[in-house]
Amino acid sequence: MxxxxxxxxxxxxxPIPPSVQRAMNLPMIGHRGEETSELLKRIHPRLKPIFGTEQEVLILAGSGTAGLETAVVNTTQAGDEVLVLVTGSFGDRFAKICETYQLKIHRLDVPWGDAVDPEQVNAYLQNHPSIKVVFATYCETSTGVLNPIQEIASAIQSASDALFIVDGVSCIGGVKAKMDEWGIDILVTGSQKAFMLPTGLAFVAASERAWKVIEENPQPRFYLDLRKYRDNLAKYTTPFTPALSLLFGLEQALNLLETEGxxxxxxxxxxxxxxxxxxxxxxxxxxxxxxxxxxxxxxxxxxxxxxxxxxxxxxxxxxxxxxxxxxxxxxxxxxxxxxxxxxxxxxxxxxxxxxxxxxxxxxxxxxxxxxxxxxxxxxxxxxx
The missing domain is CATH 3.90.1150.10 (Aspartate Aminotransferase, domain 1)
Known part of the structure; x- marks a missing residue:
């Protein structure tokens, strides 16, 4: 061999497509220059169809887990009651992130290999009306389960006003996602899965309802503050140094996805x-x-x-x-x-x-x- x-x-x-690897080898440019602004202008609108949203999809330099922590820190504060749907290792990771921020966690544990039952979620929320956020994993990487996110969203909406936050790291770009239509409040993914890139970019989109909570949330945050990313995107820049080589690759990855359809x-x-x-x-x-x-x-x-x-x-x-x-x-x-x-x-x-x-x-x-x-x-x- x-x-x-x-x-x-x-x-x-x-694996990384050869054309994406070549794109990532382009000469470096100034991250505060016009070339970077033009790159961001080209990239950002093209992420929306993959997420199924009219909201902006924000890009952070970080792994998928950084995106998950971003979702937690921007929408919750210590003492908030949250429900975490755990179908494997990455559902458990969501729970651990919530524990770090001292949230009051309710776990709905499902046997590994099984998917979440939306009716169970509905019943749980009716019995626990103080829950403010529900966290779920779209594809549970550790078991190969694809949870019925659309049905879970519907079950949540019929029982509660809780936000619905979804980890889509190991499937977005490979399966349908209709964030707006289904009623997902925050959807997160990363670059190293179906986006055909190395690790290093986290993508986060938030609904108008989620933005209201984010704006009013007193929880301190700095690098992971979604408000900074949103406000800078309006000027086609980033609050912190972007991972430019990955953004070069992302543009070509989007070309490939769009060419295939x-x-x-x-x-x-x-x-x-x-x-x-x-x-x-x-x-x-x-x-x-x-x-x-x-x-x-x-x-x-x-x-x-x-x-x-x-x-x-x-x-x-x-x-x-x-x-x-x-x-x-x-x-x-x-x-x-x-x-x-x-x-x-x-x-x-x-x-x-x-x-x-x-x-x-x-x-x-x-x-x-x-x-x-x-x-x-x-x-x-x-x-x-």
């Missing part, structure tokens, strides 16, 4: 998910999530007759193929495949074929080639 040949199929960071982007992700899941089922590899709650961006497999990490090690050593492992209590028990961003059905056929070879090499008896044939069949059936 070539030592510098790596096949990255984890749920982030994801967002609906086609979403169809591609759905197709890759179906190919992956059908292949795993053909190989008798148990899936952690049900078909109707599975994410188009990441699939989690829960093997019963071999060690997940043994397979991952062989695939990495022999082929340079990286799958992700499990987190928290699923560490060593599952492996996760990322199929988002710069990824196509051809890549799915590659990693399924290599997965079959890996199973053979660790002595797992399966019908060789059955998974690849299953994925090929789905491609032929669903590609149009």
């Amino acid at each position: 070539l030592t510098d040949h790596q096949i990255l199929r984890i749920p982030g960071p994801t 967002l609906e086609n982007v979403y169809k591609r992700h759905q197709l890759m998910m179906e190919m992956t899941r059908e292949a795993c089922q053909a190989l008798d590899l148990p899936l952690l999530t049900a078909d109707d709650t599975a994410s188009p961006t990441v699939t989690a497999i829960y093997p019963e007759d071999f060690e997940a990490d043994q397979l991952r090690k062989v695939l990495k050593t022999e082929f340079g193929l990286s799958f992700a492992g499990g987190q928290n209590h699923l560490k060593g028990k599952i492996f996760r495949i990322g199929h988002m961003g710069y990824c196509t059905p051809a890549d799915v056929l590659q990693f399924i074929s290599l997965l079959e070879l890996g199973l053979q090499q660790i002595g797992v008896k399966r019908d060789f080639g059955k998974g690849t044939i299953a994925a090929q069949t789905i491609y032929l059936e669903r590609r149009k």
Whole structure:
């Protein structure tokens, strides 16, 4: 194997398109100059359709977690009651951020691998009318669950005036998001997933209702103060030094998404998910999530007759193929495949074929080639 040949199929960071890499290598410019202002003018309106909003999508230099903390610190203050919907490791992270800011946390814990039941959310809010904010994770990266955000939003609206804040880090750009139509108050994502960029940009959009809360919130904040980003964007600048190379790359990533067309982007992700899941089922590899709650961006497999990490090690050593492992209590028990961003059905056929070879090499008896044939069949059936 070539030592510098790596096949990255984890749920982030994801591979970078060559044209995006070239864009990030453009010469540096002054971050307070006219060129940067023109760059921001070009970029910002093009983010709105991906979020499904008419509001401005603000860009922070920071990871997705910075975006999540931004959402918390701008809308809450110590002692506020909040509800966190926890379906995995990243729902739990939202809860930990809330704990840091001394909020009174209600947790609605869902078994890992299951999605949130909107009726449960509705009932919980009716029994706890003091809750001011509900936090949820759109795609729970640790399990491969895609939570029913539209239905959860409706359940919240029928029971409460609470704000609805959504972590969309591992799916925005790969699945539909209709922030305004669904009634999401703050939607957050990051650059290193379906946006096909390195880590380093956080994207945050807020509804008019959320902005009212943000304006009136006495909670101190400095770097993460959304008001600063909004006010500076009106002048096509940023409150702090922007990650210019990433912004160069973002412009080209948006070019790629728009050339393909967002609906086609979403169809591609759905197709890759179906190919992956059908292949795993053909190989008798148990899936952690049900078909109707599975994410188009990441699939989690829960093997019963071999060690997940043994397979991952062989695939990495022999082929340079990286799958992700499990987190928290699923560490060593599952492996996760990322199929988002710069990824196509051809890549799915590659990693399924290599997965079959890996199973053979660790002595797992399966019908060789059955998974690849299953994925090929789905491609032929669903590609149009």
